[in-house]
Amino acid sequence: MPQLSLITPLGDITLTEEDGAIIALDWGRGRDQEGTTLLKRAAAQLQDYFDGRSLAFDLPLRPHGTPFQQRVWAALALIAPGQTLSYGELARAIGSAPRAIGQANRMNPLPVLIPCHRVVAADGALGGYSGLDGPQTKRFLLAHEARTLHKDGSLAPPGVPIR
DSSP: OOEEEEEETTEEEEEEEETTEEEEEEESOOSOOOOOHHHHHHHHHHHHHHTTSOOOOOOOBOOOOOHHHHHHHHHHTTSOTTOOEEHHHHHHHHTOOHHHHHHHHHTOSSTTTSOGGGEEOTTSOOOOOOSTTTHHHHHHHHHHHHHHHHHTTOOSOOOSOOO
């Protein structure tokens, strides 16, 4: 499977493509570097995200997971940049339980692209994050989105306060 790595403020990340869709975003540098058209487009969109030029992604994504995980990840994709939902709010939206939402988030193979970092505890505390440096990475991503939205004058609120 073609892979392409890029350097971000969080360190190296590697994108993996399969059958014309992005299937994984992994922390660290991948072994096989093959810059397909899709991987280059995804890398450019991620660079724009981290550079604060755009918080939107327009990519074909096909994460591998159970039907329940797929439902959770589809709901995550609807959370706008700078917005957050609690595990409970997301659970109610799809008819599940908060703990199950947390487990599906933990298994998300496309962090950042499928924004599991936008799910927080009911009291606004961060909750967990399975990527890279855990809660530090989640805090960075939420703060980055809030700064980017504030910088470009968007009316979207920057999310709940992070404790």
